[in-house]
Amino acid sequence: MINESEVIRSPLLSVLQELHEKYQHLQEGKLANYIPELAKVNPDLFSICVMTIDGQIFTVGDYQHLFTIQSISKVFVYGMALEEHGRDAVLKKVGVEPTGDAFNSIVLDEMSKRPYNPMVNAGAIAITSLIKGSGPTERLNRMLDMFRRYIGHDIFIDISVFMSERTTGHRNRAMAHLMLNFGMIDHKIEEVLDLYFQQCSLMVNCQDLAVMAATLANNGINPVTGEQAVKSDYVRDILSVMYTCGMYNFAGEWAYKVGLPAKSGVSGGLIVVVPNKMGIAVFSPLLDQRGNSVRGVKVCEELSQIYGLHIFDYLRGSCKFNGN
């Protein structure tokens, strides 16, 4: 039997535990209540997970608690659209410019009539409309299969959240109509919106998100299963858009302070990719005014600082993470 004193504590795990303790009583922020089902979530839930590209996992808090992936899904569906249509065709439909506006703003680029980028709702809906398949079921199944490759197991839809979004998502519906008007999506608006609401309502836990982020950090190969989740050619595109647009109208400050590609969602999830090193995921449902997890942002700012992960520090050889 292993004596507790003989167990070598992982330095990273200790750091994660300290950060969890430090922020677990922070009560800043609000639950997303524009999706009625999300307003029912326990605001105290909080977990942090890191997966390295060699498949080690470090977890603290409620890391098995399931929640809906929400906007974090946009990253992966974008990768799928790139694989199916290629860079140029996707760029014709959705730009790659940060907006400085809220994630749900109803604005399109005046000149091109494209949504600004795939990380805001309008852009994500247009990207979802590109997913190929002979009908709604095949499109959904292909998407579920793509997510399965990233996570390493099957993934399911939270029907209550899906119905909640579907019945109250008038703003997203309005955007879809606007894009239909400009010929940016085709006429099957309700099918496209259903698929978009379904992708947002997929259930994940914090550990799943860490594996997904680690897969992007590992050039598209899931570190646990060894499966190629997305062609490595497109990982660059995905990470560029995450870096410039993933945190919405906080993306600039995030790039400045944390300096890593990331994506948040209104259920309180946040993923961060440290290329060739690890994926980081935080779950805490209290959000700031821009729709980013308050505790999530703070934890990532500290982790970046502690380990010298900011991409421009990192390039100068400042990374202090040595793999455990």
Ligand SMILES: NC(=O)CC[C@H](N)C(=O)O
């Ligand atoms: N930022 C988000 O997570 C938004 C996703 C949410 N499903 C919506 O469409 O509004």
